[in-house]
Amino acid sequence: MARTLPLVISEGSVQHRTLRALVPPAIVVLVIAVPYLLRTFQLGQVTHALILATAVVGLNLLSGFGGQISLGHAAFFGLGAYTTAVLTTGYGWNVPLSFVLGVVLCVVAGMLIGVPALRLRGGYLAIVTLTVGIIFPNLVRRFEGLTGGSAGLYGVKYPAPDIPYFSGTAGAAVWLYYVAVAVLALSWLVVWRVMRGRIGRAIVALRDNESAAIVMGVNRAFVRTVTFGISAGIAGLAGGVYAVKVGVLTPDSFALLLTIELLIAMVLGGKATHFGPVFGGFLIYFIPHWTSEAGQGPVAGVLFGIVVIIMVFVLPEGIVGGLARVRRRFVVVVPRRPPVAGQKPVETIGNSRSTEKDSVHVD
Amino acid sequence: MDLLLARVIEGVNNGAIYGFLALALVCVYRGTSHLNLAQGEMAMFCGFLAFSLNQAGLPVVAAIAVTVLAGALGGVLVERTLIRPLGEHAEYSVLLIAVALFLILNAGAGTIWGGDPLPFPSVLPSDPEDYLPVFGARLRYQPLLLLAALLTVLGLLYALFRFTKIGLAMRTAASNPEAARLLGIRVSRINALGWMLAAGIGALVAPLVAPSTTLTTSMMFNFLIYACAAAILGGLDSPGGAVLAGLSIGVVENLLAGYVPWVGSDLKQGVALVVLLVVLMVRPAGLFGTKRVERV
Numbered sequence: 001m002a003r004t005l006p007l008v009i010s011e012g013s014v015q016h017r018t019l020r021a022l023v024p025p026a027i028v029v030l031v032i033a034v035p036y037l038l039r040t041f042q043l044g045q046v047t048h049a050l051i052l053a054t055a056v057v058g059l060n061l062l063s064g065f066g067g068q069i070s071l072g073h074a075a076f077f078g079l080g081a082y083t084t085a086v087l088t089t090g091y092g093w094n095v096p097l098s099f100v101l102g103v104v105l106c107v108v109a110g111m112l113i114g115v116p117a118l119r120l121r122g123g124y125l126a127i128v129t130l131t132v133g134i135i136f137p138n139l140v141r142r143f144e145g146l147t148g149g150s151a152g153l154y155g156v157k158y159p160a161p162d163i164p165y166f167s168g169t170a171g172a173a174v175w176l177y178y179v180a181v182a183v184l185a186l187s188w189l190v191v192w193r194v195m196r197g198r199i200g201r202a203i204v205a206l207r208d209n210e211s212a213a214i215v216m217g218v219n220r221a222f223v224r225t226v227t228f229g230i231s232a233g234i235a236g237l238a239g240g241v242y243a244v245k246v247g248v249l250t251p252d253s254f255a256l257l258l259t260i261e262l263l264i265a266m267v268l269g270g271k272a273t274h275f276g277p278v279f280g281g282f283l284i285y286f287i288p289h290w291t292s293e294a295g296q297g298p299v300a301g302v303l304f305g306i307v308v309i310i311m312v313f314v315l316p317e318g319i320v321g322g323l324a325r326v327r328r329r330f331v332v333v334v335p336r337r338p339p340v341a342g343q344k345p346v347e348t349i350g351n352s353r354s355t356e357k358d359s360v361h362v363d
Numbered sequence: 364m365d366l367l368l369a370r371v372i373e374g375v376n377n378g379a380i381y382g383f384l385a386l387a388l389v390c391v392y393r394g395t396s397h398l399n400l401a402q403g404e405m406a407m408f409c410g411f412l413a414f415s416l417n418q419a420g421l422p423v424v425a426a427i428a429v430t431v432l433a434g435a436l437g438g439v440l441v442e443r444t445l446i447r448p449l450g451e452h453a454e455y456s457v458l459l460i461a462v463a464l465f466l467i468l469n470a471g472a473g474t475i476w477g478g479d480p481l482p483f484p485s486v487l488p489s490d491p492e493d494y495l496p497v498f499g500a501r502l503r504y505q506p507l508l509l510l511a512a513l514l515t516v517l518g519l520l521y522a523l524f525r526f527t528k529i530g531l532a533m534r535t536a537a538s539n540p541e542a543a544r545l546l547g548i549r550v551s552r553i554n555a556l557g558w559m560l561a562a563g564i565g566a567l568v569a570p571l572v573a574p575s576t577t578l579t580t581s582m583m584f585n586f587l588i589y590a591c592a593a594a595i596l597g598g599l600d601s602p603g604g605a606v607l608a609g610l611s612i613g614v615v616e617n618l619l620a621g622y623v624p625w626v627g628s629d630l631k632q633g634v635a636l637v638v639l640l641v642v643l644m645v646r647p648a649g650l651f652g653t654k655r656v657e658r659v
Contacts (some may be wrong), residue, residue, distance in 0.1 A: 069454070116640055122396060124599070124643065128643060131636040131640055138632060139633065142630050263462070298469075302467050304376065305463040306463070312459050313448070
């Protein structure tokens with residue numbers, strides 16, 4: 001009884017697969033339960049956090065998995081938001097179609113910016129993307145006729161379908177919540193698929209050692225532009241939902257501050273992890289709320305900064321890293337050994353040696 | 364002609380501010396490859412500090428001198444307590460620390476000194492009739508002082524890097540930290556020195572700029588963006604490049620805004636940055652930056 005914890009299970013075993021299979025249903029149950037557990041305004045807050053989480057999922061593909069710092073993601077978020085807002089209020093498009101066009105525009109914009117970014121890295125890349133982030137609000141102000149300029153663009157809505165569950169003010173909030181959930185789930189799945197495939201391995205290889213990856217046959221230009229495109233597209237999709245959620249767009253909502261919030265969210269949640277951005281989206285929405293309740297006016301900003309510093313030091317790997325550390329106290333998953341190259345799996349003579357090797361290292 | 368000259372002069376005045384902050388950015392970047400996004404706020408905070416010292420009865424020049432020392436000390440303190448403990452390959456953590464510092468200093472200054480802009484006394488006379496007439500344009504004293512200070516600091520930095528032992532150590536540490544460490548150079552101290560220089564430079568800029576912008580918590584924000592652009596354009600590890608790039612960005616931006624009506628004031632920032640993009644397409648390491656050679 002003394003050492004029941006941590007529970008050691010090996011990768012691919014029945015226990016491991018059962019544990020993994022429990023995760024998706026648990027998430028679905030949580031998602032369905034939330035509207036019943038929270039009041040309408042709290043649900044609105046959760047929706048907002050989900051939208052931010054979606055944008056962070058996009059940013060994480062580029063900056064987390066790809067290791068390329070972007071200081072311009074607010075621009076893609078804003079481009080998506082303004083596309084939806086302008087098309088639905090000014091030209092009578094329906095909302096889903098405007099989301100699609102917003103994503104297309106953002107993918108194209110992202111790939112265009114990916115081109116100069118090909119040769120740049122570190123601080124240089126950060127500044128190029130910063131350029132994009134700074135120019136976007138200026139462009140919005142400049143093309144006032146289309147975007148409403150500094151005064152803002154009003155009345156963006158996504159009316160709920162005619163189902164009793166979504167009726168009334170409370171129902172409308174539930175509707176937007178599900179839209180945000182759907183968009184987050186879609187974006188999350190896209191990134192998950194990308195990272196599990198060939199491109200995903202190429203992205204990580206380019207991050208870890210660019211020259212070596214190219215020598216191994218990774219097509220840098222293709223992978224980088226595609227990464228930029230997908231990342232920007234997801235941010236744009238999040239922006240579209242943001243537009244219908246808040247209803248009012250001003251250029252200042254998409255200034256540098258938003259990009260910085262997204263970056264904070266990515267790092268605090270856990271960069272280059274799949275669930276990190278989701279935690280990050282909630283953190284970046286709720287921490288400022290808590291700090292502004294704790295301190296009035298500018299003091300809230302000081303508190304927020306202090307919280308960020310503390311979290312960087314306490315959880316250097318982000319929330320996901322911290323949770324993994326806690327989980328290891330209870331369950332340890334031992335990776336399955338890959339088959340040794342050049343050696344046939346079953347050998348009569350070599351058998352004893354290979355079993356010996358297998359049992360050497362547990363934990 | 365007069366107008367052209369006036370616009371160039373105004374461009375140089377702004378460019379000197381960009382170049383000054385860019386110089387500070389370069390001091391940090393050379394050592395650790397960190398872009399210190401809190402640089403502007405560190406400078407701004409020092410500006411307020413100088414204001415308080417001046418209010419307490421110190422003459423302006425003395426107040427600025429004390430502030431520069433305090434700023435340099437603050438820079439070392441930040442490096443030692445917040446940056447160094449994170450280790451070497453913690454780019455994102457350092458980025459977050461810089462952002463957090465940004466917030467703390469910005470909001471902190473707002474808490475201590477209030478949100479209203481404060482007037483800051485200028486070092487040299489700057490009444491409307493105090494200027495040097497040059498071909499009908501007006502050279503004002505305070506911006507001239509800023510430019511002179513910028514060139515002096517650049518000269519001192521150059522001398523430091525070029526002629527002193529510690530400067531040699533700094534260059535070694537910047538070009539190859541591993542080898543520098545093997546040679547017995549305390550690289551972490553060199554990095555702290557970089558932060559010290561940067562913070563000190565920032566503490567000098569803010570009080571010199573403040574008379575024209577007034578002291579506000581947001582006074583440095585736009586300047587910092589231009590300074591980033593200038594540091595990049597010059598090449599992130601070249602002090603001279605940063606200053607030159609800062610001055611050119613100031614002039615180009617002002618001329619574009621003045622002579623191309625389509626640009627106007629809304630897009631003047633954007634156009635300056637697009638020029639930067641174009642330059643980086645051709646020269647990815649900036650105009651005077653060192654290209655990194657990589658081995659696999």
